[in-house]
Amino acid sequence: MPSVRPFFNVQDFLLFMPSIVQKLSQTPISKVKFDGKSVSLDYGGKRLSYAVVKRNTCFVGNWSRSSTEVYYDAHLNDPVEIESICIHEAVEKYVTEAFKLDVDTQSHRIAQAIEKRWFQKHRRSWAYYNKQVTKIWREHGSC
Numbered sequence: 609m610p611s612v613r614p615f616f617n618v619q620d621f622l623l624f625m626p627s628i629v630q631k632l633s634q635t636p637i638s639k640v641k642f643d644g645k646s647v648s649l650d651y652g653g654k655r656l657s658y659a660v661v662k663r664n665t666c667f668v669g670n671w672s673r674s675s676t677e678v679y680y681d682a683h684l685n686d687p688v689e690i691e692s693i694c695i696h697e698a699v700e701k702y703v704t705e706a707f708k709l710d711v712d713t714q715s716h717r718i719a720q721a722i723e724k725r726w727f728q729k730h731r732r733s734w735a736y737y738n739k740q741v742t743k744i745w746r747e748h749g750s751c
C-alpha cells in the first residue's frame with residue numbers, strides 16, 4: 609500500500625494559514641458600489657453585498673455575526689472614509705465567514721491591506737486617515 613500523507617497535520621496548518629492571509633490580502637477588489645445604504649464589490653470571484661448601518665460601533669466599524677449588515681461609526685462624516693470603513697468591514701466579514709479565519713490575527717489584516725490599496729487609489733493619505741480613525745476610537749471607542 610502506498611503511504612498517503614494526511615491532507616492536514618499541524619505543520620501543514622501552520623504553513624498554510626499565513627499563506628492564505630497573504631493570498632487573500634493580495635486579491636484585488638473591483639466594481640465597488642457604495643450609496644450609504646449598501647456596499648457591494650467583486651472579490652475573489654464573488655460578489656459581496658451588505659446593508660450599511662450607521663451606529664455607535666465602539667470600534668469605528670464592525671459587522672453583524674448573524675445578518676448581512678456592516679456598520680460604520682456615527683462619529684465619521686467624511687464620505688471617502690465612510691466608504692473605506694465599509695469596504696474594510698465587508699471584506700473582513702466575508703473572509704471570516706468563508707474561510708473560518710480569526711478576526712484579530714487574520715481577517716482584519718486582510719481587510720486592512722485591501723482597504724489601504726483602495727484608499728490610496730483615491731489619492732488620500734493613509735497615515736492621516738489612521739490618525740483620524742484612532743482619534744475617533746480614543747474618544748468614542750470605549751462605549
Ligand SMILES: [Zn+2]
Pocket residue numbers: 696700715716719720
Ligand atoms: Zn478590521
